[in-house]
Amino acid sequence: MGWIETESGGYTVALDGTAVLCRNAAGRQLKQVPPKLRDDAVVVRLRQLSEWLDRHERECAEQVDAWLVRSLPVPVALLARVWPDAAWQSALRDLVVAPLGADGTAGMESAGFLRDADADRGVGIVDLDGDSVRLACESVLIPHPVLLEDLDDLREFAVELGVEQRVQQLFREVWRRPAEVTGHEWQAYAKGKFEQLRHATARAVAMGYRVRGGQALCPLVEDGRSLEAAYWLGADYPDAEAHTGALEWRDQDGRRLPLAEVGPVAWSEGERMAALLYAGRVVVAEEEALR
Numbered sequence: 001m002g003w004i005e006t007e008s009g010g011y012t013v014a015l016d017g018t019a020v021l022c023r024n025a026a027g028r029q030l031k032q033v034p035p036k037l038r039d040d041a042v043v044v045r046l047r048q049l050s051e052w053l054d055r056h057e058r059e060c061a062e063q064v065d066a067w068l069v070r071s072l073p074v075p076v077a078l079l080a081r082v083w084p085d086a087a088w089q090s091a092l093r094d095l096v097v098a099p100l101g102a103d104g105t106a107g108m109e110s111a112g113f114l115r116d117a118d119a120d121r122g123v124g125i126v127d128l129d130g131d132s133v134r135l136a137c138e139s140v141l142i143p144h145p146v147l148l149e150d151l152d153d154l155r156e157f158a159v160e161l162g163v164e165q166r167v168q169q170l171f172r173e174v175w176r177r178p179a180e181v182t183g184h185e186w187q188a189y190a191k192g193k194f195e196q197l198r199h200a201t202a203r204a205v206a207m208g209y210r211v212r213g214g215q216a217l218c219p220l221v222e223d224g225r226s227l228e229a230a231y232w233l234g235a236d237y238p239d240a241e242a243h244t245g246a247l248e249w250r251d252q253d254g255r256r257l258p259l260a261e262v263g264p265v266a267w268s269e270g271e272r273m274a275a276l277l278y279a280g281r282v283v284v285a286e287e288e289a290l291r
Contacts, residue, residue, distance in 0.1 A: 006040045013043055018050045018057075053087070060091040062208070064142070064167045069269055070221035071147075073100050073139040079117035092117075094163045096148065096170065097125065099137035106141040108149070113163060126161065128154075146174040146268040175271035181259040185246035189231065189274040192281035197242035200233045203280045209273055218273045222263035226252040229270030231277060244281070247274045 003012040003023065010025030013033065020043065022033045037043045060082075067074055074097075082088035098111040112125030112133065123135040145151055148170075155170050165171070194200040204216040211217070214235030220227040232245030249257045249266055262270070 004042055004046075006037055006042045008037055008040050011037060011040075013037075013046055015046050015050060018054045020046050020050055057087040057090070060085075060087045061167055064091040064095070068095075068142045068144055068167065068169060069265070070219075071141065071144060071223075071265060072221065073104070073141060075139050076117065076123055076135075076137060077119065079114075079123060079140070080119040083117040090166050092167075094158075094161075094165050095142050095167060096154065097123065097135075097140040097142055099123075099135045100139040100141050101137075106143065107137075108143070108147075110135065111143070113158070113161065128157065130161075142169070144174075144265045144268065145169055145172050146176065146264045173272060173275075175268045175275070177259070177262060177264065177267040184256045184258055185248050186259060186271070186274075187246055188271075189247055189278040190243075190245050192244035192278045193284075194234075194242045194244075194280070195282055196239050197234045197236055198238040200242050200244070200277065200280070201238070204233065204277055207273075207276055209277075216273060216277055218269055220249075220266045220269055222266045227257070227266050228252075229266065229273055231270075231274045233277070244274075244278060247271065 003014045005012050011034070012023045014021045020033055022030045022037065022043075024030060033043060066072070079092065083092070092114055094113050094115070096111055097114045098106040098108050100106055110127070112127035112135075114123065115126055115132070116124030118124070121134055122137070123140060125133060125135060127133050148154055151170070151174070158165075158170050163170075201211045201216075204211050209216045209218055211233065215230040215232050218229040218231075220229060228250045229247065230250060231247045234240075234242035234244075236242065247270055249259075249262045249270055251257060
């Protein structure tokens with residue numbers, strides 16, 4: 001963005017990404033915008049634009065993350081429409097995508113790293129052989145990493161290509177459901193202690209999870225079915241000590257699912273939520289625990 005004259009003589013300002021830059025009358029760039037320019041109309045407008053761009057970048061990344069987590073089909077026409085936007089392109093570029101057939105089946109054998117989206121030419125990818133190709137399809141899937149075969153090999157190939165994903169996909173941690181599980185509750189992240197319940201709920205909200213009825217919630221979609229992972233944090237006073245409880249999964253009617261019926265994406269994302277929140281617990285040193 002070009003330099004713009006302020007209303008406070010001699011200074012010019014510009015926007016670099018989301019940072020407001022300033023030069024003095026001699027043309028020397030300053031380390032920061034001088035305090036006396038804080039209320040300058042031009043500076044105020046640039047800061048407002050900067051805040052909007054920053055918010056827009058976060059919202060784009062959050063939307064793409066939702067497509068990945070919920071296994072939602074993404075129309076190629078939509079990708080082509082948003083691709084010229086730098087924020088959208090940053091969130092989408094280099095994600096592994098796969099073409100969707102008319103029956104909704106993903107052609108994983110034709111998957112590759114997203115490099116372009118055009119209304120006329122379709123989606124451009126670098127396939128898993130390293131060739132640049134175009135996908136002839138109306139929609140694509142951004143597969144969750146737990147669904148990708150040979151995930152470790154894909155990660156190595158991504159490093160060789162210099163791939164950097166703004167939205168975590170290949171290097172997103174995954175959890176796989178044990179072969180034999182029973183019951184409706186997963187207790188691996190129970191009994192995590194927080195000095196105050198508000199610490200646990202604030203951590204959940206900061207990580208993008210909703211909190212309701214004493215539980216952290218993660219909305220999910222598995223095979224077109226709406227689900228919800230719920231992790232118990234506590235329902236006492238906000239400043240009371242809290243201990244985490246079980247992780248469970250529910251369908252859209254609120255029915256608790258048997259653990260054996262929880263699909264791979266729902267299991268991985270539910271356990272990911274519980275692991276992230278559990279990591280914020282109070283850890284008592286072994287020596288103190290023995291006293």
